[in-house]
Amino acid sequence: MPDDFPLQSQTGVPGGPDVGPLVSQTPDALMLFGFWYRALPSNQLRRRELAKAMLLEQPLVIGRDRQGQAFALRDACPHRGMPLSRGSFDGEQVECPYHGWRFDAHSGQCQLIPSLVPEQNLKIDRIYAGSYPCEERDDFIWVFIPDPGPAGAGFSKPAPAPTPAPEIPKFSEHYKLAYLTADLPCNVDHGIIGLMDPAHGPFVHQAWWWRTQKSIHEKHKNFEPIPYGFRMSAHTPSSNSAPYKLLRLYADADSITTTIDFVLPNLRSEVIRAGKYWFSSLTTVTPITRNQCRIDVVAAWNLFRWLPFGPGLLKFVFAKFVEQDRSTMEMQAEGLKYNPHLMLIDDADRPAKWYFQLKAAHLEAKRTGAEMRHPMEGPVTLKWRS
Numbered sequence: 001m002p003d004d005f006p007l008q009s010q011t012g013v014p015g016g017p018d019v020g021p022l023v024s025q026t027p028d029a030l031m032l033f034g035f036w037y038r039a040l041p042s043n044q045l046r047r048r049e050l051a052k053a054m055l056l057e058q059p060l061v062i063g064r065d066r067q068g069q070a071f072a073l074r075d076a077c078p079h080r081g082m083p084l085s086r087g088s089f090d091g092e093q094v095e096c097p098y099h100g101w102r103f104d105a106h107s108g109q110c111q112l113i114p115s116l117v118p119e120q121n122l123k124i125d126r127i128y129a130g131s132y133p134c135e136e137r138d139d140f141i142w143v144f145i146p147d148p149g150p151a152g153a154g155f156s157k158p159a160p161a162p163t164p165a166p167e168i169p170k171f172s173e174h175y176k177l178a179y180l181t182a183d184l185p186c187n188v189d190h191g192i193i194g195l196m197d198p199a200h201g202p203f204v205h206q207a208w209w210w211r212t213q214k215s216i217h218e219k220h221k222n223f224e225p226i227p228y229g230f231r232m233s234a235h236t237p238s239s240n241s242a243p244y245k246l247l248r249l250y251a252d253a254d255s256i257t258t259t260i261d262f263v264l265p266n267l268r269s270e271v272i273r274a275g276k277y278w279f280s281s282l283t284t285v286t287p288i289t290r291n292q293c294r295i296d297v298v299a300a301w302n303l304f305r306w307l308p309f310g311p312g313l314l315k316f317v318f319a320k321f322v323e324q325d326r327s328t329m330e331m332q333a334e335g336l337k338y339n340p341h342l343m344l345i346d347d348a349d350r351p352a353k354w355y356f357q358l359k360a361a362h363l364e365a366k367r368t369g370a371e372m373r374h375p376m377e378g379p380v381t382l383k384w385r386s
């Protein structure tokens, strides 16, 4: 596999295979359209209320109809751009506060233009407020963000999403769910590569009850290509992994396996199984604007049913991790302001390289209409110390 870095311009260190190319990070990280994104936690949206959200620099108004079903519209009236989130909602139709146009909450189709007199036969059913496929999964509202339509063409009937929204894999009928969310002051690429970067662990996530820099040791991990992403193959989890430490209370260490997948545009899923017990999480880093993203960790598990401090402890550990990542990225954002040249090195940053290559391959396939060429030719073992 070539070690180049297709999205980025390369500078310095010509042909230094041991150092890897010095790369200049493009400040306007590309946001991928045509995918599902998490918009907001379900419990922030009550029936017959409107909430604002922003995904990929698209302002959205999200609501829940009388039956409790969620919908997402572009938060700009197609008449003169008034945010529809400032309007009113009766459980079926959203009314713009400026001239009272009314839109069906789900399709965005215009239902009423109050200023029209009977002989003005404007075909209002051909007018749409932009609307987006919207689904609720695992305590989150997901919105499908399609490729932007032609500029100035107005909106038309929304196309259905090509796939259902992503879901956390679950392995039993009964389980618990919990989520954590944090805003990150950086572009989505830094958020994502921060997520798949093993080398920051001992420095950012150290704690006396967890691990210290002294616990750094050499690790070998097997990776394989999967559609739109890569998998860290089923293996006995790192002795530093959070749920693993808790799972050891339940099962003997050798029976525990874990699989970690990364899939475009932003999905990291981790499944840990130990006999009939399982822990599964789906973490996403969602682009809000070019310089801002949000991390959402949602976990499902069937453990701890008899262990009173279990879920609380797990949430505490995760909250601590997410907060450590968030404050690290806040510090990093200060340095990134001045657009420094950056590097990705082998092997610790190889997953980050794959991420950029997958993104580039996806965009290339979209441009040419050809099938996406996966950047990995087959399974590989990466080595690093962490």
Ligand code: FES
Binding pocket: 077, 078, 079, 080, 081, 082, 096, 097, 098, 099, 100, 101
């Ligand atoms: S701007 Fe919405 S009705 Fe005129």
Ligand SMILES: [Fe+2]
Binding pocket: 194, 195, 200, 204, 205, 321, 325
């Ligand atoms: Fe981290």
